[in-house]
Amino acid sequence: MSEYIVRADLLGKSFPGPKRGEENIVFESVNFRLKRGEFVTCIGHSGCGKSTILNILAGLEKPTSGGVLVDGKEVDGPGLDRAVVFQNHSLLPWLSAQDNVDFAVRAKWPEWTEKHVEEHSRRYLSLASLTEGLDRKPHALSGGMRQRVGIARAFALETEVLLMDEPFGALDALTRGSIQDELIKIWSDTRKTVFMITHDVDEAILLSDRIFLMTNGPKANIAEAVVVDIPRPRNRGDIIHYPGYYDIRNHIIDFLVQRSKELSGSVRTVPVEEIKTAGKLVYPPDVNPLNGAIENGSERKLA
Amino acid sequence: MNRNNILAGVLSLVLLVVFLSVWQMLTTTTTHVAAATSMSPAEVETLTGKGMSGADVEAYSADGLTFDQIDQIAGLGLTRDEINSAGGIQSFGFTTGGAAEEAQTGFPSPTQVWREASEQIFNPFYDRGPNDKGIGIQLQYSLMRVMTGFVLAIIVAVPLGFLVGMSPLWNAAINPYVQVLKPISPLAWLPVALFLIKDSEQASIFVIFICSIWPMLINTAFGVANVKEDWLNIAKTLELSRMKTAFRVILPAAAPTILTGMRISIGIAWLVIVAAEMVIGGVGIGYYVWNEWNGLNLASMIFAIVVIGVVGLILDFALGQALRLIEYKE
Numbered sequence: 001m002s003e004y005i006v007r008a009d010l011l012g013k014s015f016p017g018p019k020r021g022e023e024n025i026v027f028e029s030v031n032f033r034l035k036r037g038e039f040v041t042c043i044g045h046s047g048c049g050k051s052t053i054l055n056i057l058a059g060l061e062k063p064t065s066g067g068v069l070v071d072g073k074e075v076d077g078p079g080l081d082r083a084v085v086f087q088n089h090s091l092l093p094w095l096s097a098q099d100n101v102d103f104a105v106r107a108k109w110p111e112w113t114e115k116h117v118e119e120h121s122r123r124y125l126s127l128a129s130l131t132e133g134l135d136r137k138p139h140a141l142s143g144g145m146r147q148r149v150g151i152a153r154a155f156a157l158e159t160e161v162l163l164m165d166e167p168f169g170a171l172d173a174l175t176r177g178s179i180q181d182e183l184i185k186i187w188s189d190t191r192k193t194v195f196m197i198t199h200d201v202d203e204a205i206l207l208s209d210r211i212f213l214m215t216n217g218p219k220a221n222i223a224e225a226v227v228v229d230i231p232r233p234r235n236r237g238d239i240i241h242y243p244g245y246y247d248i249r250n251h252i253i254d255f256l257v258q259r260s261k262e263l264s265g266s267v268r269t270v271p272v273e274e275i276k277t278a279g280k281l282v283y284p285p286d287v288n289p290l291n292g293a294i295e296n297g298s299e300r301k302l303a
Numbered sequence: 304m305n306r307n308n309i310l311a312g313v314l315s316l317v318l319l320v321v322f323l324s325v326w327q328m329l330t331t332t333t334t335h336v337a338a339a340t341s342m343s344p345a346e347v348e349t350l351t352g353k354g355m356s357g358a359d360v361e362a363y364s365a366d367g368l369t370f371d372q373i374d375q376i377a378g379l380g381l382t383r384d385e386i387n388s389a390g391g392i393q394s395f396g397f398t399t400g401g402a403a404e405e406a407q408t409g410f411p412s413p414t415q416v417w418r419e420a421s422e423q424i425f426n427p428f429y430d431r432g433p434n435d436k437g438i439g440i441q442l443q444y445s446l447m448r449v450m451t452g453f454v455l456a457i458i459v460a461v462p463l464g465f466l467v468g469m470s471p472l473w474n475a476a477i478n479p480y481v482q483v484l485k486p487i488s489p490l491a492w493l494p495v496a497l498f499l500i501k502d503s504e505q506a507s508i509f510v511i512f513i514c515s516i517w518p519m520l521i522n523t524a525f526g527v528a529n530v531k532e533d534w535l536n537i538a539k540t541l542e543l544s545r546m547k548t549a550f551r552v553i554l555p556a557a558a559p560t561i562l563t564g565m566r567i568s569i570g571i572a573w574l575v576i577v578a579a580e581m582v583i584g585g586v587g588i589g590y591y592v593w594n595e596w597n598g599l600n601l602a603s604m605i606f607a608i609v610v611i612g613v614v615g616l617i618l619d620f621a622l623g624q625a626l627r628l629i630e631y632k633e
Contacts (some may be wrong), residue, residue, distance in 0.1 A: 054401065058540060059539075059540075060536055060539065060540070077539070078536070078540040078542065079540070079542055079616040080540070080542050082540070083540070084536070084540050086533055086537075087537065088533065090533040090534065090536070090537055090554070092534060092537065092552065092556075093631040093632065093633050094555045094556075094629075094631040103541075104537075104541055105544065105553070107541035107543055108541070109545075137631065137632070138633075139631070139632035139633060
């Protein structure tokens with residue numbers, strides 16, 4: 001069993017441009033690895049193609065070039081080995097909260113009895129702190145509860161890999177905070193590999209083992225992978241007092257404000273030496289297979 | 304909201320009352336001539352001789368009854384008071400001369416229509432030969448035709464709509480035909496159907512079928528084609544088979560749109576059956592209206608028209624309720 005459960009090699013996505021023969025390249029030669037049980041978030045400006053990368057991992061979109069291996073098997077379509085939490089909850093509105101989770105569980109284990117399915121669903125719903133109102137339809141649930149059901153549905157499939165596309169994007173700050181806590185809880189209980197897209201820097205630091213920073217599109221790329229070495233268990237209240245928290249935060253914000261633009265279009269990235277941060281930065285993070293630093297991605301502690 | 308509903312109800316009632324009184328006024332001032340029949344002393348004597356009091360004879364003749372009618376009443380051997388307490392002479396099968404005159408000379412008044420209606424409502428299933436059947440039997444025939452044509456249309460339109468909705472290729476291929484066939488009046492098909500099927504019953508069912516099919520086909524295709532991408536993605540990530548996706552995701556998602564199509568269809572079908580039956584004849588609510596017109600039974604014709612409206616309302620209400628059952632909020 002390889003240490004890496006997900007390998008994305010030389011991923012590229014482009015669309016035909018307005019003129020004949022012209023191509024709009026969203027990103028090209030994107031390379032990354034996800035370790036088993038790792039929580040990785042991906043941050044970048046709109047249009048950098050991060051959702052496209054997630055959809056390629058999910059099998060809902062095909063890359064123009066390159067490919068993805070999950071657990072050694074090539075991804076050539078959506079499948080039950082990867083669960084997806086979509087941006088706008090995507091619950092089936094004619095089914096109750098419980099039925100929505102049951103629906104997914106039944107699809108994965110069609111041979112299970114009704115009772116078994118329900119118990120299984122209820123276990124994951126309660127992991128996501130949902131014990132009441134399970135017979136309510138999604139429209140009768142609050143935004144936070146809907147997203148909890150979506151998360152419970154994904155985790156209930158017990159897949160090795162979970163993909164989350166800005167799951168908290170539509171929620172207010174308070175709800176977002178409590179669901180983040182629940183996500184941490186359910187993830188530490190199950191230790192699955194999570195790849196999550198977010199716009200929220202604090203959320204990324206709170207949840208992640210590593211944070212991928214993407215340059216702006218077109219021709220976007222993952223420029224850096226910031227290792228968040230803040231010890232777990234983490235919680236929202238304490239994490240900001242951790243020495244180095246603001247160094248990581250400032251580094252990411254500086255990237256998003258400044259360098260994501262400067263680096264746009266370049267496949268290579270700035271010398272790591274120029275980056276001043278207390279966190280550990282890995283670059284290439286087991287990233288670029290072209291320069292030979294694939295499996296043993298050299299980690300460098302920065303002063 | 305609630306207050307508004309009550310106000311609306313009151314206003315509706317006021318409008319109805321105004322409408323009915325104007326109708327009543329217009330139809331009675333011109334035609335209601337319950338002229339008293341004059342009777343010769345000899346005739347009066349004959350009647351009193353049969354045991355009827357002079358006062359009763361006068362009262363009946365003032366009602367406009369003829370000598371023959373009063374004579375028959377006298378044969379019953381009951382006083383006017385006894386007859387009145389038993390429901391009046393109408394309940395013994397007599398009509399007053401005034402009323403008979405009214406029905407024949409002008410447009411019926413609301414009270415006449417009501418009299419006709421109450422008779423029909425309490426005996427809707429009588430059958431006195433091919434040209435005189437109760438309104439219940441007429442409705443039964445019409446509804447059977449509508450339901451048969453409608454169900455056949457569902458069987459064809461919903462699967463076809465699924466195909467068209469799921470496949471842009473089929474959509475593009477079939478769309479021109481739908482666009483050409485849709486605006487053809489269903490009645491235009493009637494001669495074709497009569498020639499091909501050679502059975503008026505089946506021809507009218509065919510007409511219902513052909514007029515019901517378009518709204519259902521178009522709505523099903525639209526509903527299926529517009530199922531949210533997110534829900535289809537859920538089905539894909541759960542590796543549902545095509546059949547399961549169709550039945551467990553697309554069908555429930557498109558069901559409200561499909562049922563709305565059915566609701567439009569049944570409305571059109573109910574409009575069309577009346578016209579079709581007028582042409583085809585035999586039995587059915589449409590033919591009934593036409594037949595009453597030919598027999599100048601205007602009161603009964605108007606009653607039938609009201610019944611058509613009420614049945615249409617019930618059909619629409621039934622599908623509206625079904626729609627509420629499968630509707631979902633996002």
